[in-house]
Amino acid sequence: MRKPIKIRGEAEVDIDEAYRWYVERGRWLGEAFLRELDAALESIQRNPLAYPVVLQDIRRALLWKFPYGVFYVDEPDVIVVVACFHVRRDPRGWSSRR
Numbered sequence: 227m228r229k230p231i232k233i234r235g236e237a238e239v240d241i242d243e244a245y246r247w248y249v250e251r252g253r254w255l256g257e258a259f260l261r262e263l264d265a266a267l268e269s270i271q272r273n274p275l276a277y278p279v280v281l282q283d284i285r286r287a288l289l290w291k292f293p294y295g296v297f298y299v300d301e302p303d304v305i306v307v308v309a310c311f312h313v314r315r316d317p318r319g320w321s322s323r324r
Contacts, residue, residue: 228271229300233307237297240310244294262289263310266296274300284308 233241241263249256266287270277277285286295297309 229274229303229305231267231271231298231305231307237307237309244292244310244312248292259289259292259294262291263294263296265290267307270296270298270305274298274305288313 245256245259248259266289270287274285277287280286280297283299284297285300286297288295293313294310295313296307297311298305298307
């Protein structure tokens with residue numbers, strides 16, 4: 227049985243900002259970003275332990291075509307997405323979100 231995914235408010239803001247940035251460069255880019263994000267979330271849901279731990283109990287799944295990582299915690303009953311960050315940004319921006 228797959229665990230539900232909960233996306234925290236801060237991660238929702240991250241996703242919205244990235245989506246808007248890509249839409250400004252072309253509507254199709256924004257839609258492609260969301261499709262890629264959905265694929266990553268689906269993969270996380272299928273096998274949450276497949277991705278490496280990057281800090282304490284926070285794991286990171288990288289998007290294939292965009293320079294973003296989905297940072298999440300695999301809890302007993304739910305997968306909690308704490309951030310969706312550009313991989314070149316300062317990790318201090320998301321590392322305190324646990």
